[in-house]
Amino acid sequence: MKPELTHDEAFAALDAAALDALDAGEREAVLAHVALCNICRPELELLRATAVQIAFSTPLDSAATAESRKRIGSRLMARAAADVPSRGPAIEWSKQPVAGGLGIPDPAGEHKGRKTPTPIKRVGGLPRRRYAEWLAIAATILFVVSGGLLVFAASDRENLRTSLKFELARSQHAQQSRDSLLAVVASRDSMLAGMTGRDVAMMTLTSSAAKAPFAWMFWDKARNTWTLIAHNMPELKAGRTYQLWLVTRTAKISAGTFDPQGGNAVVRATYALAPADLAALAITEEPTGGMPQPTGEPVVAVQAGK
Amino acid sequence: MQAGDERALSVFYERWFPVVHGVITRILKSVDDVEDVVEEAFWQAWRQADRFTSERGSVQTWLLTIARSRALDRLRATRRLREDSIDDGTSDQAGTAAEAAVVRSASDPLLDVEHAERRTLVLAALSELPREQREALELGYFGGLSQTEIAERTGQPLGTIKTRMRLAMQKLRERLSLLREDAR
Numbered sequence: 381m382k383p384e385l386t387h388d389e390a391f392a393a394l395d396a397a398a399l400d401a402l403d404a405g406e407r408e409a410v411l412a413h414v415a416l417c418n419i420c421r422p423e424l425e426l427l428r429a430t431a432v433q434i435a436f437s438t439p440l441d442s443a444a445t446a447e448s449r450k451r452i453g454s455r456l457m458a459r460a461a462a463d464v465p466s467r468g469p470a471i472e473w474s475k476q477p478v479a480g481g482l483g484i485p486d487p488a489g490e491h492k493g494r495k496t497p498t499p500i501k502r503v504g505g506l507p508r509r510r511y512a513e514w515l516a517i518a519a520t521i522l523f524v525v526s527g528g529l530l531v532f533a534a535s536d537r538e539n540l541r542t543s544l545k546f547e548l549a550r551s552q553h554a555q556q557s558r559d560s561l562l563a564v565v566a567s568r569d570s571m572l573a574g575m576t577g578r579d580v581a582m583m584t585l586t587s588s589a590a591k592a593p594f595a596w597m598f599w600d601k602a603r604n605t606w607t608l609i610a611h612n613m614p615e616l617k618a619g620r621t622y623q624l625w626l627v628t629r630t631a632k633i634s635a636g637t638f639d640p641q642g643g644n645a646v647v648r649a650t651y652a653l654a655p656a657d658l659a660a661l662a663i664t665e666e667p668t669g670g671m672p673q674p675t676g677e678p679v680v681a682v683q684a685g686k
Numbered sequence: 687m688q689a690g691d692e693r694a695l696s697v698f699y700e701r702w703f704p705v706v707h708g709v710i711t712r713i714l715k716s717v718d719d720v721e722d723v724v725e726e727a728f729w730q731a732w733r734q735a736d737r738f739t740s741e742r743g744s745v746q747t748w749l750l751t752i753a754r755s756r757a758l759d760r761l762r763a764t765r766r767l768r769e770d771s772i773d774d775g776t777s778d779q780a781g782t783a784a785e786a787a788v789v790r791s792a793s794d795p796l797l798d799v800e801h802a803e804r805r806t807l808v809l810a811a812l813s814e815l816p817r818e819q820r821e822a823l824e825l826g827y828f829g830g831l832s833q834t835e836i837a838e839r840t841g842q843p844l845g846t847i848k849t850r851m852r853l854a855m856q857k858l859r860e861r862l863s864l865l866r867e868d869a870r
Binding site for chain 2: 398
């Protein structure tokens with residue numbers, strides 16, 4: 381057998397293939413390509429249909445063939461009449477001699493002469509109807525088995541799809557948890573950095589009340605972060621909140637609002653402020669949402685530098 | 687015919703006998719061989735009718751391929767026995783005979799009109815081919831020779847034969863496109 385042909389090689393040989401004018405090896409290689417090529421297959425069919433037209437160029441001498449036509453016709457019809465009761469068993473194509481490499485099996489095998497026509501080979505000697513019944517049964521079994529396999533495959537695929545969804549959801553959840561933890565850790569790291577950095581200034585905010593609230597402010601001047609840790613903060617009434625103020629000589633700057641839990645709170649803010657500009661820190665009680673400027677007395681406060 | 691109706695076979699035979707007989711006669715010399723092979727071709731068509739599907743080609747292509755295949759089988763078997771050879775004068779004689787046949791067919795009331803018209807068109811298309819291209823085509827189709835065998839027989843390089851055959855087929859394809867569509 382010739383090595384596998386490229387498409388171009390096979391395509392160029394299709395004309396000769398249609399005429400069955402290829403050598404055996406080449407023909408085999410071309411047909412192997414054609415069987416798999418959606419371009420060459422219809423092209424070869426078209427060329428074969430063209431080649432067949434050449435048959436019509438043959439002379440038809442009706443006078444000379446009239447007798448021949450009658451003789452052949454009589455024999456053919458007699459054979460057909462004898463064949464009708466059992467006509468139809470499938471010819472076993474795979475075991476038929478292939479004529480001239482044209483792919484047309486010869487059902488009669490080697491020619492035996494017209495007086496003793498060769499019986500047609502039948503599959504297993506089965507009558508056509510019975511053979512057809514067996515074929516139908518086999519086809520039904522095949523259909524049922526195929527259907528079962530299909531259902532099984534579909535079910536299996538659905539299970540896999542469900543498992544995949546579950547794993548994806550779990551993975552997403554794990555990813556979210558991981559992100560949350562990382563965020564918490566990052567926040568704590570940041571807070572620790574804001575409290576322990578080289579440029580951190582710590583200030584204590586105090587009060588004169590009986591159960592004195594107090595707070596520590598950690599100001600990381602390098603990162604412009606402010607971290608307030610407050611304790612003993614009086615419980616707020618409804619509609620009220622605490623607001624933290626950075627007080628300069630010219631302004632009182634809100635650094636955020638907070639609602640303590642059990643009197644304790646941690647507040648973080650970022651605000652760039654020149655160290656010399658800070659005059660004081662103060663926490664006031666304000667309406668929920670905060671105010672642009674402090675409206676109440678400071679709950680706790682500290683002057684800068686103390 | 688696919689249902690096993692003998693009357694259908696009879697009609698089929700009457701319709702296609704002229705061209706089947708013609709092509710087999712062209713390939714084989716012996717009258718006895720011709721009759722045998724014509725009968726075998728129709729017999730095979732009868733037995734395999736249930737395998738014919740129009741999606742794979744026309745009845746004409748199917749039947750004529752069977753007929754040619756059986757004839758070439760016989761020819762090759764005869765060659766093996768006698769070391770015989772096909773008629774070297776295929777091309778010239780074919781042209782002459784074909785032209786004569788056109789004249790005869792036009793005046794023969796028994797000849798199938800459709801076949802006659804078709805033959806006229808095919809002959810016209812073939813006659814337009816250069817002699818050497820037609821020769822390559824006919825040695826392949828009627829002689830059952832491979833391109834290599836044609837090259838040996840004609841003394842031409844294999845590449846030349848391939849080119850001639852390809853060009854001939856391309857021209858025929860173009861000229862006979864209407865016939866292919868009709869045959870569907």
